[in-house]
Amino acid sequence: MKITVWGINYRPEVTGIAPCNTALCEALRERGHQVRMVTTFPYYPAWRKRPEDGGRLFRTDLENGVPVHRCWHYVPRRATALKRIFHELSFVLLSWLRILSLPRADAYLVVSPPLLLGAAAWLAAAWKRAPFVFHIQDLQPDAAVGLGMLRPGLLTRILYALEHLAYRKARLVSGINRAMLQAVRAKGIAEDKLVYFPNGADLARTPPAPGRFRAAFGFSPDDFLAVYSGNLGIKQGLKAVLEAAALVRNPKVKIVIVGEGAFRPAIEEHLHSHPGTPLRLLPLQPEETYAEMLADADLCLITQQAGSGDYFLPSKLLRILALGRPVLACADAEGPMAEALEEGRFGLHVPAGNPAALAAALDRSATDPASLTGMGERGRRYVERFSSARVHAEFIDRLEQEFAR
Numbered sequence: 001m002k003i004t005v006w007g008i009n010y011r012p013e014v015t016g017i018a019p020c021n022t023a024l025c026e027a028l029r030e031r032g033h034q035v036r037m038v039t040t041f042p043y044y045p046a047w048r049k050r051p052e053d054g055g056r057l058f059r060t061d062l063e064n065g066v067p068v069h070r071c072w073h074y075v076p077r078r079a080t081a082l083k084r085i086f087h088e089l090s091f092v093l094l095s096w097l098r099i100l101s102l103p104r105a106d107a108y109l110v111v112s113p114p115l116l117l118g119a120a121a122w123l124a125a126a127w128k129r130a131p132f133v134f135h136i137q138d139l140q141p142d143a144a145v146g147l148g149m150l151r152p153g154l155l156t157r158i159l160y161a162l163e164h165l166a167y168r169k170a171r172l173v174s175g176i177n178r179a180m181l182q183a184v185r186a187k188g189i190a191e192d193k194l195v196y197f198p199n200g201a202d203l204a205r206t207p208p209a210p211g212r213f214r215a216a217f218g219f220s221p222d223d224f225l226a227v228y229s230g231n232l233g234i235k236q237g238l239k240a241v242l243e244a245a246a247l248v249r250n251p252k253v254k255i256v257i258v259g260e261g262a263f264r265p266a267i268e269e270h271l272h273s274h275p276g277t278p279l280r281l282l283p284l285q286p287e288e289t290y291a292e293m294l295a296d297a298d299l300c301l302i303t304q305q306a307g308s309g310d311y312f313l314p315s316k317l318l319r320i321l322a323l324g325r326p327v328l329a330c331a332d333a334e335g336p337m338a339e340a341l342e343e344g345r346f347g348l349h350v351p352a353g354n355p356a357a358l359a360a361a362l363d364r365s366a367t368d369p370a371s372l373t374g375m376g377e378r379g380r381r382y383v384e385r386f387s388s389a390r391v392h393a394e395f396i397d398r399l400e401q402e403f404a405r
Contacts, residue, residue: 001033001034001106001107001399001400001403001404002033002034002035002103002104002105002106002107003028003033003034003035003036003105003106003107003108003109003399004035004036004037004038004099004102004105004107004108004109005021005024005025005028005035005036005037005038005108005109005111006037006038006039006095006099006108006109006110006111006117006121007021007037007038007039007110007111007117008039008040008073008088008091008095008111008113008114008117009021009039009040009044009111010022010025010037010039010040010042010063010068011063011064011068012042013042013043013044013045014284014286014287014290015044015045015229015230015231015259015284015316016044016045016230016231016315017111017137017315018042018044019315020137020199020200020315021037021039021111022063023200023202023388023392024109024392024395025037025066026064026065026066027388027392027393027396028396029064029065029066031396033396035066036066036067036068036069036102036105037063037066037067037068037069038069038071038095038098038099038102039068039069039070039071039095040070040071040072040073040091040095041053041056041059041070041071041072041073043075044231045230045231045232045233045259045260045261045284046260046261046284047075047076047077047078047079047260047261047262048075048077049075053070056070056072057071057072057094058070058071058072058094058098069098069102071091071094071095071097071098072090072094073087073090073091073094073095074086074087074090075087078262079262088113088114088115088116089116091114092114092116092117092120093120095117095120096120096123096124099120099124099128100124100127100128104128104129104130105128105130106130106403106404107130107131107132107133107171107399107402107403108121108124108125108128108130108131108132108133109132109133109135109399110132110133110134110135110166110170111135111137112134112135112136112137112138112166113137113138115159115162115163115166116162117166118134118162118163118165118166118167118169118170119162119165119166121134121166121169121170122165122166122169122170125169131170131171131402131403132169132170132171133170133171133172133173133174133195133399134166134167134170134172134173134174135173135174135175135197136173136174136175136176136180136184137176139163139180139183163187164187164188167184167187167189167193168189170193171193171402171403172193172194172195172398172399172402173189173193173194173195174194174195174196174197174395175194175195175196175197176197176198176199176313176315177196177198177313177336178196178336179335179336179339181194181196195395195398197391197394197395198386198391199315199318199386199391200318200386200387200388200389200390200391200392201318201319201321201322201383201386201387201388202319202322202388203322203383203384203387203388205291205322207291207295207323207324208288208291208292208295209295210295210296211296212292212295212296213289213292213293213295213296214296216289216292217280217282219254219296222252223252223254224250224252224253224254224298224299224362224365224366225254225256225296225297225298225299226253226254226255226256226297226298226299226300226301226328226362226365227255227256227258227293227294227297227299227300227301228241228255228256228257228258228259228300228301228302228303229257229258229259229284229285229290229293229294229300229316230258230259230314230316231259231260231261232257232259232260232261232262232263232264232267233261233262233263234262234263234305235304235305236261236263236303236304236305237303237304237305237306237330237352237353238257238263238267238303239263239266239353240303240330240352240353240354240355240358241255241257241279241301241303241330241355241358242267242270242279242355243355244355244356244358244359244362245274245277245278245279245359246274246277247355247356247359247360248278248359248362248363249359249363250362250363250366250367251278252366253278253362253363253366254278254279254280255278255279255280255301255362256279256280256282256293256297257279257280257281257282258281258282258283258284258285258290258293259283259284260283260284264281267281268281291323294319294320294323294325295323295325297325298326298365298366298369298372299325299326299327299328299347299362299365299372300320300325300326300327300328301327301328301329301330302314302316302317302320302327302328302329302330302331302337303329303330303331303352304329304330304331304332304337304352305352305353306332306351306352306353313335313336313337313340314337317337317340318383318386320379321344321346321379321380321382321383322380322383323380324376324377324379324380325376325379326346326347326348326365326372326373326375326376326379327341327346327347327348327375327379328347328348328350328358328361328362328365329341329347329348329349329350330350330351330352330353330354330358331349331351331352332351332352333351337349340382343382344378344379344381344382345375345378346375346376346378346379346382347375347379348361348365348375
């Protein structure tokens with residue numbers, strides 16, 4: 001089949017949705033399908049383009065055998081709500097024009113967010129006379145309302161109407177966890193349209209030798225490293241981590257925050273005004289160093305803003321578990337993250353937005369390495385169900401059943 005994947009993130013971005021889109025395209029190519037990707041120039045999570053991409057309107061790259069058609073889009077330096085709207089609109093419009101200019105595909109696979117890609121895909125698919133699949137990585141309207149970023153009103157009703165339009169017009173609707181699919185089901189979408197397509201983990205990678213990250217960044221073998229890496233945004237609830245750092249009592253505990261995003265200036269300001277805090281801020285690391293960091297972490301932090309966790313299971317969790325590292329999650333009591341922890345017993349759970357509970361959990365963990373080892377081993381067993389080879393094969397099987405007729 002000829003399949004066009006359409007989404008805002010792709011390699012060389014190393015966090016968020018980009019690795020998932022990249023892995024899917026490469027799995028489709030390896031299965032023998034003709035796949036192309038329509039996306040942007042890299043910008044995430046730093047929210048800035050590379051110097052060599054500035055001013056480029058369109059470009060086609062070849063990434064590991066996959067043609068990648070890149071389109072200009074607006075990237076604000078500070079991502080306010082209004083600027084985010086223009087950011088997403090610019091990508092939707094330019095990429096829609098690019099889709100129309102490319103040869104017709106047998107099927108279009110649209111990755112949301114942005115939510116507006118659903119409406120754009122309906123128009124493009126109608127023009128091309130081809131079906132599309134709407135794949136949900138994040139339920140944008142529900143997440144925004146849950147976080148208090150949107151209040152019920154005209155804009156909210158418009159977003160929910162666009163969401164429902166995408167669900168109705170898509171041939172299939174897929175989601176990365178069962179809670180997402182239940183939410184879609186509750187909105188009146190037929191069961192036979194729904195496909196469970198979780199993000200996958202590469203279990204075949206050889207873990208790096210321990211000690212390299214600690215040596216490179218000046219941490220001692222006795223330091224207890226609690227590491228957060230990824231997007232530094234509002235949804236991640238990192239304010240609780242900053243406040244917890246002041247409450248930690250065990251001098252061995254060192255909290256490492258690694259990444260880029262809208263909340264980074266606030267972290268920098270906190271560090272400037274709180275000298276001596278057991279917290280270290282590092283830029284986003286390249287792939288090799290990122291793996292070394294996980295290998296050296298005693299505990300990996302996954303944090304969420306209260307109200308964001310009903311449908312949110314971060315893809316970074318799978319990479320952490322694949323390397324056998326235990327997790328400390330600051331998450332809502334109900335939602336995929338808490339459910340996964342209860343089922344897999346691969347880590348600890350404290351309420352989202354509770355710095356005192358987070359600090360207490362760090363202090364306890366630093367004195368109980370045996371329990372952390374057990375959590376890491378259980379995590380490695382738990383993540384086997386999310387093997388990239390397995391989840392991609394099952395999803396591509398469904399696509400072939402649906403479209404290769």
